[in-house]
Amino acid sequence: MGKAKRSPAAASAPRKSSAATARRAPAILSARDRASRAGESLQKPPKAADPPPAPPASPPAAGQEEEEEEEEDKKKGAPSPPPPPCALDLGAQQERWLQFQKRQRVTCEEAAKLLLDTFEYQGLVKHTGGCHCGAVRFEVWASDVIHVFECNCSICVKKQNRHFIVPASHFKLLKGANNLATYTFNTHCAKHTFCKTCGVQSFYTPRSNPDGYGIAPHCLDEGTVTKVTVEAINGQEWEKAVKGHPTIRAMSKP
Numbered sequence: 001m002g003k004a005k006r007s008p009a010a011a012s013a014p015r016k017s018s019a020a021t022a023r024r025a026p027a028i029l030s031a032r033d034r035a036s037r038a039g040e041s042l043q044k045p046p047k048a049a050d051p052p053p054a055p056p057a058s059p060p061a062a063g064q065e066e067e068e069e070e071e072e073d074k075k076k077g078a079p080s081p082p083p084p085p086c087a088l089d090l091g092a093q094q095e096r097w098l099q100f101q102k103r104q105r106v107t108c109e110e111a112a113k114l115l116l117d118t119f120e121y122q123g124l125v126k127h128t129g130g131c132h133c134g135a136v137r138f139e140v141w142a143s144d145v146i147h148v149f150e151c152n153c154s155i156c157v158k159k160q161n162r163h164f165i166v167p168a169s170h171f172k173l174l175k176g177a178n179n180l181a182t183y184t185f186n187t188h189c190a191k192h193t194f195c196k197t198c199g200v201q202s203f204y205t206p207r208s209n210p211d212g213y214g215i216a217p218h219c220l221d222e223g224t225v226t227k228v229t230v231e232a233i234n235g236q237e238w239e240k241a242v243k244g245h246p247t248i249r250a251m252s253k254p
Contacts, residue, residue, distance in 0.1 A: 114126075117141065121141040121170070123143070124141045124142055124143060124170075125141070125143065125144045125224050126139055126140075126224070127139065127140050127215075127220050127221070128140075128174075128220070128221045128224075129215070129219045129220040129221055130174075130176070131176070131194075131195035131197075131198050131202050132195070132200045133195060133197045133200075135179040135195055135196075135197050135198070136173075136175070136176030136179060136180060136195045136200075136202060137173075137174040138173050138174055138202065138203060139171075139174060140172070140203075140213070141166070141170040141171075142166050142170065142215070144224060144225060144226040144227070145226060146164045146217055146227075146228055147164055147229050147231065148163065148164050148217055148228055148229065148230045148231070149163060149164070149165070149214075149230075149231055149232075150230055150231065150232050150233065152232070152233075152234060152235050153235025153236060153238060154235075155192065156235055161216070162217065162218070162230070163203075163204070163206065163215055163217070164214070165206065165208075165212050165213070165214055165215075165248070165251040165252055166212055166213055166215060166251070166252070167211070167251075167252050167253060168212050169254050170254070171212075171213045176195065179196050179197060180193045180195065180196065181193070181194055181196050187207065189207040189210055190204065190206055190207040191204055191205035192204050193205070200219065201216060202215070202216050202219035203215050203216060203219075208248055209248070209249065209251060209252035210252075211252045211253075212252025213252075233245070233248075
């Protein structure tokens with residue numbers, strides 16, 4: 001029997017199928033690879049995130065360094081510093097304090113200063129005074145009985161200067177520093193200060209007591225002086241008179 005002949009179409013059909021399979025193979029492998037890699041990624045645990053950077057060290061709390069230093073001082077045997085001053089608790093004396101301020105017409109600080117001065121200058125009185133026009137005002141702590149020197153030197157005679165002497169620490173110029181003029185002569189030790197407006201000398205720095213002040217008693221306000229004693233001093237022989245005087249130099253010492 002003779003062999004049957006295949007048609008060209010039938011012969012080429014298997015070849016086309018093999019070629020299509022070959023073309024699909026890479027795509028199938030690629031899909032398998034992707035699936036395999038996806039499975040591996042699911043099996044692997046996620047990578048841990050890097051920890052955040054540590055915050056900068058905060059400065060020591062207020063007072064911590066001082067406390068640490070105090071502890072070190074205690075260990076070394078050093079004495080502890082004194083505690084800070086605390087607020088004054090007047091308690092039941094609050095009303096008295098307020099009434100005192102009202103009577104004296106002063107602030108709280110001024111009232112405290114007045115009481116401290118009164119305690120410090122026990123036995124003394126606070127006198128106030130000034131020039132004629134009021135541009136210069138002062139206060140001075142001295143006895144209510146004042147000892148006045150009457151000098152007959154050339155300038156004291158001309159200006160009729162009489163004065164009592166106090167330490168510089170007992171004198172306070174309240175106003176008028178810029179309204180004062182100063183006259184000096186000869187040794188220029190004495191500073192004769194007077195008001196530029198009215199010309200009155202209410203105080204000055206005497207040559208005998210450059211560390212104090214000479215206060216004109218007639219320039220004090222009324223009401224604080226109970227008695228005045230007057231001593232004449234021979235200013236025409238000034239060196240001899242002052243050198244031989246028993247107490248004048250000490251009058252400007254606190």
